[in-house]
Amino acid sequence: MEQLSVKDKLEIVAKFIGITASIAGGFIWLQTYVKDVNQRLTDRQKETIRYHELYNSKEMLSARETFAEFQVKVFETTMPKILAFRNPRQADEEGPKLMHNAMNELIRSAANKTDIPRLINFYEQLGACIEFELCDGEPAKKLFKSEAYELHYLLGGYIDVKRRYNPEYATGLRELAYETGYDQLKRVRREIKQRSANN
Numbered sequence: 001m002e003q004l005s006v007k008d009k010l011e012i013v014a015k016f017i018g019i020t021a022s023i024a025g026g027f028i029w030l031q032t033y034v035k036d037v038n039q040r041l042t043d044r045q046k047e048t049i050r051y052h053e054l055y056n057s058k059e060m061l062s063a064r065e066t067f068a069e070f071q072v073k074v075f076e077t078t079m080p081k082i083l084a085f086r087n088p089r090q091a092d093e094e095g096p097k098l099m100h101n102a103m104n105e106l107i108r109s110a111a112n113k114t115d116i117p118r119l120i121n122f123y124e125q126l127g128a129c130i131e132f133e134l135c136d137g138e139p140a141k142k143l144f145k146s147e148a149y150e151l152h153y154l155l156g157g158y159i160d161v162k163r164r165y166n167p168e169y170a171t172g173l174r175e176l177a178y179e180t181g182y183d184q185l186k187r188v189r190r191e192i193k194q195r196s197a198n199n
Contacts, residue, residue: 044136051126051135052143060122064147066115071154074102100157107158116155120170123148127172144176152177 041049054060078098085091107116126144129135152159152173162169 048135048139063115063118067119070106073106074099077102103154104157120173123173123176127175148173148176
């Protein structure tokens with residue numbers, strides 16, 4: 001085998017140094033980028049992200065799966081009856097009652113009695129986090145609003161029973177599920193301000 005010349009050896013060493021420098025530079029850039037992103041996130045945004053991670057934890061996923069199973073069963077049992085109503089007004093008035101009764105029965109007969117209260121308690125804690133400005137309300141609404149709406153709507157009968165003893169029960173869930181007129185006004189003003197800033 002032919003021996004490498006000094007020039008070839010220097011070229012190999014130079015390439016190796018160049019590759020090593022590129023890897024090191026990329027690693028340093030990545031560390032700087034991560035640090036920059038973390039600095040740009042406010043403490044409120046970080047706390048909101050922490051709640052999202054908690055919502056996807058094993059314990060909460062189990063509770064969410066229970067609700068999803070109940071939701072399917074409620075629709076299976078009530079939709080044929082609701083569709084049988086001849087009058088749309090009657091469907092609007094009686095449909096939610098049928099759904100609430102079916103959901104209440106499922107919650108009553110469930111082997112695990114903690115999943116539904118756990119979901120509601122999560123939203124109560126998140127609502128308090130937003131109220132005391134420890135969490136960022138806007139990202140929280142974007143992350144949780146659709147599921148909060150489904151929960152509040154289908155658990156309405158269960159929540160009404162609990163509110164007989166505790167009028168404030170599930171207010172955090174309600175606040176995240178529904179946009180008040182004041183919230184709507186704030187959102188519209190913010191969008192106008194953003195659009196005028198972009199133009």
